[in-house]
Amino acid sequence: MLPVLRDLLRYNRAFATGVILLAFVAGVAAMSVFSPYPPNDSFVVPPDLPPSWPHILGTTSRGQDVFWQLTFAIRNTLLFGFAVALLSRVISLAVGLVAGYKGGIADRVLMSINDTFIVMPLFPILVLFYFVMRDRMSWVWLALVMACLGWAYDARLIRSVAMSLRTREFTETGIFSGMSTRQILTQEHLPYVMPIVFSTAMNNINWSIGLEVTLSVLGFTDINTPTIGVMIYWANQHTAMVAGVWWWIFFPVMLVVATFVGLFLLAVSMNEYIDPRSRLSRMRT
């Protein structure tokens, strides 16, 4: 594992860039521990100050320090993304491995349901969810619902790997030595799909953060827990762009874009690592 990471860092520019971007973002999130102000307190600093010392990224119209607010926001946003990715990985692994291994009618049924979730327009459903939850909406609920809706595409990828694993000799050896289906799936097949699980997890985090930002910006989440989207929501509420308080919007947007690009580069370079054909074609050029 470690030598692979070292080689990727040294020879794959996309991977190295992604790691640097994400390390920076994670560093900002980790700074939230040192924040002198609690995340939800407002009017603790003079409002509308442009970036300068000691408020390096300026202050908001609600009297919050943009930098410290940003550390909480990105921390919560990342936590949200990881929670969704983790939960949806469980579902997509279960569906993908079972469908790929069982084949036949089980595969047909599971993939029909799977394709249904792929094409389902999620945004109206999430808005409907917010509409009936209203004030009880919290990011835990949102993460749960999004994990239940966002596993399908990755389950399909995992299934395609599992299908080829089924015909391999070690699977037959496992069956003949009396392993149960569950044992074969968890002990024999799971390690083989782990790389693809990681790379799809990156894309899944991107997807969930994107939707969370969108919903929050519209005010369709719990607007009292700071996330990147909630920060932009409050900035819009105070018409920050018109008032010239651009730093309130600019820095959250830049940080979340850095997160997106970083995660995406990791996913792309991992895919390349998994698929040796594209690695070969890179080496030739």
Place this chain on the structure above:
Amino acid sequence: MRGYSIYLLGRLGQFALVVFIGINIAFVITHATPIDPVEQTITAATQFGSTSPEAIAMMRQSLRELYGVGGSLLEQYLVFWKRVAVGDFGPSLSAFPTPVMDLIGRALPWTVGLLLVSTVIAWLLGNLLGGLAGYYRDSRLLQFAGILAMAFHPIPYYIVAFVLVIVFGYVWPVLPISGGYAMNMKQGFDLEFFASVLQHAILPVLSLILVGLGGWFMGMRSLVSNIVADDYVGYAELAGVNRRRILGSYVMRNALVPQITALAMSIGAIFTGAIITEQVFGYPGIGSLLVSAVHAGDYSLVLGIATVSIFAVSVAVLAVDLLYPFLDPRVGVR
């Protein structure tokens, strides 16, 4: 011919399943949550001034009927399906007494137009450029295009639209950033109105294309670079077939087949992007209607939009699926 009918039946079955599961999700979300939409509407309606208890009781009764939440859970479920089947979600509360379906019907053409134009352009352009980039791997220009596509692709619709609004609204105000046509204009089928609609569509369409293009580009590039390594392409090159012909009829033609499947699979996500984009640009489509319905607390309208969206997306997926046999003749033989 048998192959076609089997394919057709399978696709229709999938279509029915999407609608069925989607409607069920909508039902579960609206009925399994602890919050009662009737009580919510009553609270909202009575928070200003005092209302007599008898009036509230009458209101509760009629709202129950309006929302279809009276009786047992099974009865509610059947009522829910009946409404979906006949397409009647009752009158809208925020635009009383206009029926919900009328409001959706007015907004839907805008969304469909926006989606259709931007998806077709993004898909064609992305596949064309991606195909070229996969075939002519040494071209500096196409390598640069690849980097651009990679940079834009992961950014969500909202952020791209938002940045475009800032750039063209505050920094360099040359294009209209809000609305579907000029505010003071009468809607009609004349040239002036048409020009205004086009002008207002530029930014929303542009933002949808910017986000959508990268995915098609990268998908096509990797497909083409795999196909180029196949034996039959090498053979065609040795046989002296025109390079342009190899790219067009040998390589891209085959790579388009999985891209059509990908298009069908991503329609739901594109639709989500379109309604977000609409909201940012104040475009008079489904997205803007949905957001204003939530702010107005209009239960019937929100539910109606969610249901119609599920249905509309399934129809679009079915339409793409029906195009598929024209590109892949193997469907008819299987």
